[in-house]
Amino acid sequence: MINLRFRANEQNEIIIPKTMKAAYLQKPLEVSVENIEVPSVKGKEVLVKMMAIGICGSDVHYYAHGRIGNRLVQYPHIQGHECAGIVVAAGDEVTRFKIGDRVAIEPGVACLSCDYCKEGRYNLCPDVQFLSTPPVKGAFVQYLKHHENFLFEIPDSLSYEIATLAEPLSVGIHAVRRGNLKPGATVLITGMGPVGLMTVIAAKAFGATEIIVSDMEPLRLVAAKRLGATRAINFTEVDTNDVVNNVTSGQGVDMIIETSGNAKALQSAINMVRRGGTIVAIGFPAMEEVPLNVTKMLQNEIDLFTVYRYTNTYPLAIKILESMGNEIGHVITDRYSLEDINEAMKQAHTNRSGSLKVMVYPN
Incomplete structure (x- = not known):
């Protein structure tokens, strides 16, 4: 330990060590925990003691395959970007946070000066530094340095x-x-x-009254119902198109949001959305090009939107999570220490039928 002590409040004193543990992806399916120096901060930078990190689908892709599209892992690599923690040090220009603040971390640090950033579409910033997206190192560490503009205070009622x-x-x-x-x-x-x-959760918060969901895993369908889905379809047992036709009297739904990246799911969406309806694609397909029935989309004037990350969402997301209280805790099914990161990644990679969100606790 070095003698860097910061007063969090009258009762607690934060001691920052000289070194910390970090999880390095060494090659596909192999992660090791190493000791590295704790980063120092300056200017607008904030040092956050990491308290919880969720494993994301993109983490699993990089872990198993070493790439997503043309983004290749440069080994050794640190993953992780869904994270929250406590502020333990701040640069001399930081104005929004103080030692002891509890924060959620928005992982993409945009330049805030390019045309996309000025338009408010900073998710398209060509110079964005997004945690865990190669070559940017991620959050599977005990202490993370991050820009204060992309930190958001969380209430005491909200767990990390x-x-x-x-x-x-x-x-x-x-x-x-x-x-x-x-x-x-x-x-x-x-x-x-x-x-x-x-x-x-987002669709319910924005006022959707009929929320139909589909998947092949019973655990996920049950979880969706608990979060607000009105109908849950196991597409291996029931034809999703038949359910949509019954619910909408053959008109089709107003909006389809495709999150799986399954090419057939995106293609079939054109047949289940109403005339003048909307399809929103989130999931990345395994192949770069997916054939779509553009003729039918033209004839029915179907809008197709694509989603890449997000912009200006964290304050609302935190409010929604706070309002849900204990209604959302069941989504977190597995918990591991950073030392057990190999087991955590393996669980997220192989146990779709038994796991929802796998959580890692660095400290």
């Missing part, structure tokens, strides 16, 4: 682990905003992984 869900919930919020979801809408959400589950 639930606060990490602000990241996948942000994707859902951005999706329903992109599709301009209206109160009273009928929505079909395909794929009930963590992002799909959070999109159920």
Whole structure:
């Protein structure tokens, strides 16, 4: 330990060590925990003691395959970007936070000066530094340095682990905003992984009254119902198109949000959305090109929106999570220490039928 002591409050004193543990992806399916120096902070930088980190689908892709599209892992690599913690040090220009503040971390630090950032679409910033997206190192560390503009205070009533869900919930919020979801809408959400589950919450918060979901895993369908889905379809047993036709009297749903990345799910969405309806694509397909029936889309004037991360969503996401209280805790099914990161990643990779959100606790 070094003698860097920061007063969090009158009762607690924070001691920052000289070194910390970090989880390095060494090659596909192999992670090791190493000791590295704790980063120092300056200017607008804030040092956050990491209290909880959720494993994301993209983490699993990089863990198992070493790439997503043309983004290749540069080994050794640190993963993780769904995270929350406590402020333990701040640069001399930081004005928004003090030692001891509890924060959720928005993982993408945009330049805030390019045309995209000025338009408010900073998710498209070509210079964004997004935690865990190669070559940027991620959050599976005990202490993380981050820009204060992308930290958000969380209330005492919100646990660190639930606060990490602000990241996948942000994707859902951005999706329903992109599709301009209206109160009273009928929505079909395909794929009930963590992002799909959070999109159920977003659709409900934005006023959808009929929320149909589909997946093949019973655990995920049950979780979706608990979060607000009105109908849950196991597509291996029931034809989703038949259910949509019955619910909408053959008209189709107002909006379909595809979260799984399954090409067939995206293609079939064109047949289940109403004339003049909207399709929002979140999930990345395994292939770069997916054939779509554009003729039918033209004839029915179907809008297709794509989603890439999110913008200006964290304050709302935190409010929604706070309002849900204990209604959302069941989404977190597995908990591991940072030392057990190999087991945590393996669980997230192989146990779709038994796990929803796998959580890692660095400290």
